[in-house]
Amino acid sequence: MGDVRNVDVVVIGLGVGGEEAAGRLAAAGLDVVGVEHNLVGGECPYWGCIPTKMMVRAGSALAEARRIPGLAGSATVEPDWAPVARRVRDEATADWNDKVAVDRLTGKGGKFVRGRATITGPGSVRVGDEEYAASRGLVIATGTVAVIPPIDGLAGTPYWTNREAVEASALPASLIILGGGAIGCEFGQVFARFGVEVTIIEGSERILAMEEPESSEVAAAVIGATVRTGVRATKVTHDGAFTVELSDGSSVTGEKLLVATGRAARLGDLGLENIGLDPSARFVTTDDRMRAGDRVWAVGDVTGNGNFTHMAMYEADIAVRDILGQGGPGADYRARPRVTFLDPEIGAVGLTAAQASAQFEQVQVGYVPLSSTSRGFVHGPGNEGFIKVVADAGRGVLVGATTAGPAGGEMIGALAVAVHAEVPISTLLSQIWAYPTFHRGIGDALKSLA
Ligand SMILES: Cc1cc2nc3c(=O)[nH]c(=O)nc-3n(C[C@H](O)[C@H](O)[C@H](O)COP(=O)(O)OP(=O)(O)OC[C@H]3O[C@@H](n4cnc5c(N)ncnc54)[C@H](O)[C@@H]3O)c2cc1C
Ligand SMILES: NC(=O)c1ccc[n+]([C@@H]2O[C@H](COP(=O)([O-])OP(=O)(O)OC[C@H]3O[C@@H](n4cnc5c(N)ncnc54)[C@H](O)[C@@H]3O)[C@@H](O)[C@H]2O)c1
Numbered sequence: 001m002g003d004v005r006n007v008d009v010v011v012i013g014l015g016v017g018g019e020e021a022a023g024r025l026a027a028a029g030l031d032v033v034g035v036e037h038n039l040v041g042g043e044c045p046y047w048g049c050i051p052t053k054m055m056v057r058a059g060s061a062l063a064e065a066r067r068i069p070g071l072a073g074s075a076t077v078e079p080d081w082a083p084v085a086r087r088v089r090d091e092a093t094a095d096w097n098d099k100v101a102v103d104r105l106t107g108k109g110g111k112f113v114r115g116r117a118t119i120t121g122p123g124s125v126r127v128g129d130e131e132y133a134a135s136r137g138l139v140i141a142t143g144t145v146a147v148i149p150p151i152d153g154l155a156g157t158p159y160w161t162n163r164e165a166v167e168a169s170a171l172p173a174s175l176i177i178l179g180g181g182a183i184g185c186e187f188g189q190v191f192a193r194f195g196v197e198v199t200i201i202e203g204s205e206r207i208l209a210m211e212e213p214e215s216s217e218v219a220a221a222v223i224g225a226t227v228r229t230g231v232r233a234t235k236v237t238h239d240g241a242f243t244v245e246l247s248d249g250s251s252v253t254g255e256k257l258l259v260a261t262g263r264a265a266r267l268g269d270l271g272l273e274n275i276g277l278d279p280s281a282r283f284v285t286t287d288d289r290m291r292a293g294d295r296v297w298a299v300g301d302v303t304g305n306g307n308f309t310h311m312a313m314y315e316a317d318i319a320v321r322d323i324l325g326q327g328g329p330g331a332d333y334r335a336r337p338r339v340t341f342l343d344p345e346i347g348a349v350g351l352t353a354a355q356a357s358a359q360f361e362q363v364q365v366g367y368v369p370l371s372s373t374s375r376g377f378v379h380g381p382g383n384e385g386f387i388k389v390v391a392d393a394g395r396g397v398l399v400g401a402t403t404a405g406p407a408g409g410e411m412i413g414a415l416a417v418a419v420h421a422e423v424p425i426s427t428l429l430s431q432i433w434a435y436p437t438f439h440r441g442i443g444d445a446l447k448s449l450a
Pocket of ligand 1: 012013014015016017018035036037038039040041042043044047048049050052053115116117118141142143144162183270299300301302306307308309310311312341
């Protein structure tokens with residue numbers, strides 16, 4: 001065992017949240033050690049947001065080209081995965097190399113240690129033979145890993161998670177996807193657009209089950225895959241191809257199998273018990289300053305407040321301000337935005353209508369199909385989508401909204417402001433919305449609140 005190194009802060013896990021926290025604290029002059037056992041940057045740049053959105057961009061380009069007949073002439077579309085795989089490897093991930101990110105941290109004055117960190121006591125962290133004592137405290141930012149359900153036969157087969165799907169240099173002829181959440185839907189649409197025969201198996205009654213029912217309907221209509229809902233996988237066999245037996249007695253075969261059944265924080269081997277936290281908990285619970293205990297902060301996916309890069313950045317900012325004693329607003333999750341990057345994109349913020357009804361006495365809903373708006377009509381092919389707004393009528397403010405459409409992820413911005421700032425609906429109704437934009441449909445949806 002080496003000497004104990006005294007530092008100000010140890011950040012455990014340098015994904016989006018940890019890298020942001022470590023970099024900011026180091027730039028502020030603190031003696032910071034950041035520990036990462038895999039790649040600095042975490043899931044988002046190497047196996048998550050960035051490479052998958054490059055894939056989505058490619059799939060959307062194919063889909064738009066296929067809309068040319070009837071709109072603008074003719075087009076021959078021949079999908080080829082090679083340029084997508086090349087962009088993912090060379091542009092998104094630098095061949096899964098984190099040198100740039102490591103340099104970014106050390107350039108701010110942070111120290112970087114590659115290895116798996118274990119908490120050994122208050123302020124104490126061990127990485128291999130090294131021991132660190134952090135006087136200001138610890139930031140836990142260890143993220144999540146893919147959940148692999150205990151389905152008979154699944155373990156030991158060469159199934160994919162998002163990591164293998166992102167790293168694929170060639171596509172299979174057919175793909176079974178277990179799970180119809182954001183990961184299953186986004187990969188499903190992209191691969192289908194490149195000619196893969198995709199089957200999505202979703203245990204609940206609808207895909208994108210956490211979103212509005214209308215979002216699930218739009219997703220199912222545009223994904224281009226066979227979508228099986230309300231069925232569970234009971235057995236998996238692999239003999240070159242995969243066969244998945246389902247709870248209704250049927251089965252599906254496919255060349256590859258992608259498991260996309262959610263994410264879980266891996267807390268068991270972190271040493272949480274040594275600082276009085278529960279290692280068997282699903283997440284690390286925090287207060288509105290991201291404090292998980294005395295001189296312990298937690299940020300990002302590990303807190304369970306939403307598995308999104310923008311949430312990890314948001315929480316890292318709050319923890320950094322608290323550690324530096326800078327004050328400022330605490331965590332407020334009312335206006336949490338999210339975008340499922342299908343074509344059309346499905347943007348959402350705050351509560352669904354069902355969630356709002358469970359919280360407020362008087363809920364009103366406004367809805368407009370995008371195809372009935374001027375811009376939706378003009379757009380023609382590819383105009384699937386809708387705008388839905390959810391109001392707490394008692395206070396006269398919006399508490400949630402969904403914007404599905406060609407620019408759904410951008411449209412939600414306006415409604416995120418409304419939910420975040422609790423802009424009175426009367427004020428929103430008097431707003432001028434440019435014609436003929438997609439977002440003008442927000443005005444129509446507001447007028448239909450009832
Ligand atoms: C396929 C996919 C697509 C996604 N698309 C989007 C999107 O479009 N938009 C969006 O907002 N979000 C998206 N996400 C979610 C986003 O990637 C995560 O919310 C984000 O990465 C969370 O950041 P984090 O820092 O909390 O955790 P992570 O990025 O998971 O980083 C945690 C890091 O901690 C390290 N670590 C864990 N334990 C230890 C230890 N004991 N010692 C040292 N290091 C450790 C891990 O190696 C990891 O690098 C997507 C996720 C996936 C899987
Ligand atoms: N665009 C984005 O921002 C984006 C994209 C991808 C992922 N993410 C984040 O990553 C997280 C993980 O995504 P995900 O899609 O894996 O998780 P998820 O929890 O959103 O969806 C998993 C789905 O799998 C289903 N399921 C679970 N076990 C099953 C089984 N045995 N058989 C069939 N279905 C089963 C669940 O009912 C659920 O619908 C999400 O919470 C999301 O926040 C975000």
